Each structure stands twice: as structure tokens, then as C-alpha cells.
Amino acid sequence: MKITIRMLSIAAIILWIVILFFSVTAVYSVMNLGIDAGEVQMLPSGNGIAFSLPFAITNNGYYELADLNLTTCVTDPDGKVLDLTETFVPSIPRGSNVDATHTISVDLDSILSMNYVSLLLNDSSFNVEILAGLNFARAIPVQLSTNTTIPWGAPFAHFSIGAISVSLHNSTHVKATMPVSFENHAVIDITGTLKVEVYNDSNERVASGTASIDAPSQQRYVDSILVYARQQDASKLTSSGKMHLIFETPVFVVEWWEQYG
Numbered sequence: 001m002k003i004t005i006r007m008l009s010i011a012a013i014i015l016w017i018v019i020l021f022f023s024v025t026a027v028y029s030v031m032n033l034g035i036d037a038g039e040v041q042m043l044p045s046g047n048g049i050a051f052s053l054p055f056a057i058t059n060n061g062y063y064e065l066a067d068l069n070l071t072t073c074v075t076d077p078d079g080k081v082l083d084l085t086e087t088f089v090p091s092i093p094r095g096s097n098v099d100a101t102h103t104i105s106v107d108l109d110s111i112l113s114m115n116y117v118s119l120l121l122n123d124s125s126f127n128v129e130i131l132a133g134l135n136f137a138r139a140i141p142v143q144l145s146t147n148t149t150i151p152w153g154a155p156f157a158h159f160s161i162g163a164i165s166v167s168l169h170n171s172t173h174v175k176a177t178m179p180v181s182f183e184n185h186a187v188i189d190i191t192g193t194l195k196v197e198v199y200n201d202s203n204e205r206v207a208s209g210t211a212s213i214d215a216p217s218q219q220r221y222v223d224s225i226l227v228y229a230r231q232q233d234a235s236k237l238t239s240s241g242k243m244h245l246i247f248e249t250p251v252f253v254v255e256w257w258e259q260y261g
Helices: 002-031 108-112 116-121 231-236
Strands: 033-037 041-044 048-059 065-075 081-092 096-107 124-136 140-152 157-161 165-168 173-183 190-200 205-215 220-230 241-248 253-260
Touching: 048 065, 048 081, 065 096, 081 096, 096 108, 116 253, 157 253, 173 205, 173 231, 190 220, 205 231, 220 231
Parallel strands: none
Antiparallel strands: 033 048, 041 048, 048 096, 065 081, 065 124, 124 140, 157 173, 165 173, 173 220, 190 205, 190 241, 205 220, 241 253
């Protein structure tokens, strides 16, 4: 009986030594875990915009890191889910490092299903919930979560229409010149056709026209758009009113209203 108790005591001591050793080496391993996150890059993608996050993990500890899972959930300011992306790294052996890239894609269909007029004209941000999990030494699961935001650059930021000037075009029509300016804060170039319908202060449609728009990313666009009205409607071109703007590309069509005058 005494031998049995003594053996159990020795086993308990050995177990505590193992636990203590594992705890010390585990803490050391965590302290020597190198995590390097690169700069987030916004890039144009086939169907919208991609946010690319490169990261590197160096395992200088004593144990293998397994089943690394990085999940991001992107939502708009109203909480609607725009993207759910997962990056999985099966194993990072001790003494090694892994380079990976987590890519978040936000497609145009998701953006256009939102209140896109505000996103066309105003810079904003999307909310990102980040969940990271891994298996430490294939024995201890660890999970971390945090929240951040990613910026959204409006393609027609600070859109402005100047005063309309009217002149004779030909024997049947007059020509109205409208100064237009905006800043393309998006990561993609804005190229397409802008259709303009002019409504006077009595809400009568009195003129229309089209213009080709080519605004490189991160550049300011300044030009004049010409619209035409019949001579008998020239007097209806008031100094203030509103415009129906329709921007068309081979990929999408968006429209909004702007006041002028």
C-alpha cells in the first residue's frame, strides 16, 4: 500500500513537472512568435475592388502551430454583409516561417445593392470583423477577435456643377455649357458615358446631352458638359433646377440627382 501511494506521489510530481515545463516553454514560444502584417492594398478586381493584406508568421518557439484560420467579415455601415473570406494555413513547424496573403473582395453587385449614391459621392468606410484561430502544439486551441475598418474612396467625390451659360447652337437649338468637377478617390479609373437631363425650377425637362468621362484614379476631373435645348425652350432654362445624371460603363449603370444654381 505504501509503495502504491509513493508511486502515485512520484507520478503526480512528474506530471506537475511536465505541466510546468510545458507552461514555461509555451509562454516562451508565444513570446518568440513573430507576426508581421504588411500594408493593406486596395486593388481593382474583375468584379469590383479587392483589399489585399499580406502577412508573415515566424515560429521561433518549441512547438508546431497548426490549423491557422483567418476569417474576415465585411459589412456596410448598416450591417449588411458584403464579403466573408477565410484564409487557412495547415501547419507552421517550429523554426520555420510562412508568408501568406488574405484577400477581401467587394464586388460591384454588392455595392450597387446598397445606398450606392452616398458611396458614389462621399468617402466612407466598411466595418471588418477579424477572427483568428490556431492550434498550439496540436493541444491548445487559441482564438482571437478584433474589429477594424477599411476605407472606401468615392469615385465622384466633391461633385460640383457650376453656373450654366447659354449660347446659340444652330437655327433650331441653343447650347448650354455646364462646368463639372469631381475627384476620383476610388482605386479604379472611371471611364464611361455621362448622360445629363436638365430640369428647370418648374420640374420641366428642357435640355439633355452626353459626355465621355475619363477620370484616372486619385485624380481631379474638370471639364464642361454640353446640353442642348430647342430654341423655343431656351427661356425655360432657369438659373436653378436639378439634373438627372446617368453614368454608364460596360459593367454597370448608376444614376443620381444633383441640384444646380
